[in-house]
Amino acid sequence: MMVRRDPAGLGMTSQRARDRMVDTLRAGGIQNPRVLDVMRNLPRHLFVDEGLEVRAYENSPLPIGQGQTISQPYIVARMTELVLAANPKKVLEIGTGSGYQAAVLSQLVPQVFSVERIGSLLRNARRHFRSLGIENIRTRHDDGRRGWPEEAPFDAILMTAAGEYIDPLLAEQLAPGGVLIAPVGPQGGEQKLVRLTRDADGLHESVLEAVSFVPLLGGVL
Secondary structure, three states: OOOOOOOOOOHHHHHHHHHHHHHHHHHOOOOOHHHHHHHHHOOHHHHOOOOOHHHOOOOOOEEEEOOEEEOOHHHHHHHHHHHHOOOOOEEEEEOOOOOHHHHHHHOOOOEEEEEEOOHHHHHHHHHHHHHOOOOOEEEEEOOHHHOOHHHOOEEEEEEOOEEOOOOHHHHOOEEEEEEEEEEEOOOOOOEEEEEEEEEOOEEEEEEEEEEOOOEOOOOOO
16 A cells, blocks of 8 residues: 655655654654654655645644645654554544545555545545555545544544534444544644543543644535
8 A cells, every 4th residue: 555655756855854754753752663654655745735845844734725734743643653553444534634644544554534624625635645546545525523424433533623522423433442533622722632432331531632733613615
């Protein structure tokens, strides 16, 4: 499932930047070697807006239009690492955005389902997936708060925008033994990264760390 290394032709400068990014991730506590390897090889510069390619491997979020951002590499790596702990075969992402998080996941799990409410962002993400030869991501233009019930249950659910709570409708789509990773909290206020797990006794929630995400909005554009 590995993608071509550098289809944009940025050459060794880009690869050195990726290597430095991975060094930063490792220093920040990311330990999973599979996650680090994928992020070293996946061309993040393809997923950022034109003119921002030179900043693609900084550990910071970047705008992608429509008031949305591509998450900083640390957050992508951290959430991916948390998802992989459940050894998932089937993952649902709420908020495709640039497509970068889904592309990372696609190199590590057999099936990725991703829902995006903004049509222009989803079209761009699909174009990126095609250019990289990624074939194990299914996308949907819809209100992500509803999840993708027709394809449930999912071994893992990952949310890339923050709601004030985790919608029970999404939690219901989590398979036994599964994990849901989501930022929770108001925009401009205190947000926390939350892990929700399901076992025979029900759902269990734990708070992991402080984060800052764009808000989870409803409707379709």
